Amino acid sequence: MDKTAALGRMSAGLFNEFQPKNNGVFSNYPKNSPFSSRPFRASHEPLDENKNKFYKELGMFSLRKRIEDSVLRAEMMAPTALEHEETKHINQEKVIRDYDLWDDLGKSNEILIKLADSAKVVDTLRDLKFKAEDAKLITELAELDSINYALFKQAYSASLDVNKILDKYEMSKLLKEPYDMEGACITVESRSGDIYSERWAGQLARMYMKWAERQGHAGRIVEISHSSKNGIKSSTIELEFKYAYGYLSGERGVHSMIRIPEDKSLLPKASLASVDVIPLFIESSPDLFIDDEDVLVSYPCKTLSAVHIEHLPTGLEVQSSGERNRFANRIKALNRLKAKLLILMNEQGISSVKSINRGAIMDIWSQETRKYMLRPTKMVQDLKSGVQIHDVSAVLNGNLDPLIAAQISLRRNSSVN
Structure with missing residues (x-):
């Protein structure tokens, strides 16, 4: 089946089965916001809403760019990462076939745990490829459907999942210190x-x-x-x-x-x-x-x-x-x-x-780690990595990922040097 036929099938209702995780990105915007879930068709906009139309198109351009960046990142990283993890998993299966699990139950348990962990990574990376393909197809369908904003929302939600999986995978490769996996x-x-x-x-x-x-x-x-x-x-x-x-x-x-x-x-x-x-x-x-x-x-x-x-x-x-x-x-x-x-x-x-x-x-x-300031300047300053974030509320609501990534990079660079 060619791409046009596939997109046609999807427009007939297959998207009702696709339920990407709701990350809450769009839930708090008012109905007249450019981030509304209402579909937007350029040909249906009233003439007296040119300014609103401009902001909607600008919002969709930004979304499309973010989706494309996520898909490109997945297309560049996922195949190599998946091949590496699949090879690692196959080698671990070979170790089990060649090893008498009854000789050392403690060692056997360790091998089986590593095998299970490897299988989870492989499954996650395979799922990543599907999510990236979904985001790409949804974007193409959205453009065929006179730029349907609701579909762009779905593609963006899928792209957020793609980036989250890649971020976790990349950070897990950096966490090599003893006890990091605990x-x-x-x-x-x-x-x-x-x-x-x-x-x-x-x-x-x-x-x-x-x-x-x-x-x-x-x-x-x-x-x-x-x-x-x-x-x-x-x-x-x-x-x-x-x-x-x-x-x-x-x-x-x-x-x-x-x-x-x-x-x-x-x-x-x-x-x-x-x-x-x-x-x-x-x-x-x-x-x-x-x-x-x-x-x-x-x-x-x-x-x-x-x-x-x-x-x-x-x-x-x-x-x-x-x-x-x-x-x-x-x-x-x-x-x-x-x-x-x-x-x-x-x-x-x-x-x-x-x-x-x-x-x-x-x-x-005696170890200063971080300062949080709410007024007059809103800022979170990480004293170890030097990273500064101005959205204090986001940090206090659990968005620590930029600070954690900086800390991990700092530890990795210190160990290399």
Whole structure:
């Protein structure tokens, strides 16, 4: 069947079956906006709406350009990436055929997990090709149908999915550090005794929950300590999906909200909250031996099941209070301690807990990561990468991707150098 016939079939109703993910891009625009979902036909526009017609055509030109860029990006990257991942998957299948899975059950489980992960990547890249083809065909049909704006919306929605898949694939190739593939445990803590910092900490916790939601996953608040005035003293969030730690490890440090008083004679005030991120081992417990004599276990609340553990040689402290009993909280706290120690060992380039240099451990409150300013200038300034974003609301609503991408690139360049 040639392209004209294919497009004809699609115009007869096949698009009713195509339901791209709604990214909310067009949902908040008024009916008279150039981003309205109403179809636009140039030949039907009244003569007294030339200005409105111009803006509609300008909006469609911009959409068409974005769709074309996404399709071109997919056509350039997808075939090579798919061929690479399919070859990798075939080789992994060959390893399984040649390997006796009963010889080493632990190794066998690792091989099977890698095989399953590889199959998911292959399926995603194949789906990417279909989405790019859909976007291209919808665009062609929209132009045949006197520039139907509703179809351009569908093509644009498909192109957003294409770019999202490619962005994730590209970033996953950059995340090669140990534990990057693990989930993430995020702890947000406010500066003690400051109500503004306590409210700011609550806002940061919501920001990470919204980011996880944008990734298609649900974050889980496992522990929270509320303040008396609608804020939080601390909050712990667990993200149980792959690469969460690799994406968010650059968030570690102090995040400050800068408030500029209307009276210019007064100095700016800062609300401070610290963010700590450690790997959350989803499929296995962290493999690290800790001598019982090196840990001090305490129970902060006699009536609750909370467990606090201090690692005496390094001074690291962790706690867990989200489980139902002390035994479960002790296991979780110990796993968090192991995760912290593994990160320290990796950062210091050592292979033994005994070799950790306590003097080289940086206090999280001494690491400035990001500043958020709402007035008079709206800006988010990432102090590690130098990236500046003026849409503060978008960042606080979970759009962290530009900041995360900059952090990942910075880590990659630092490791290369």
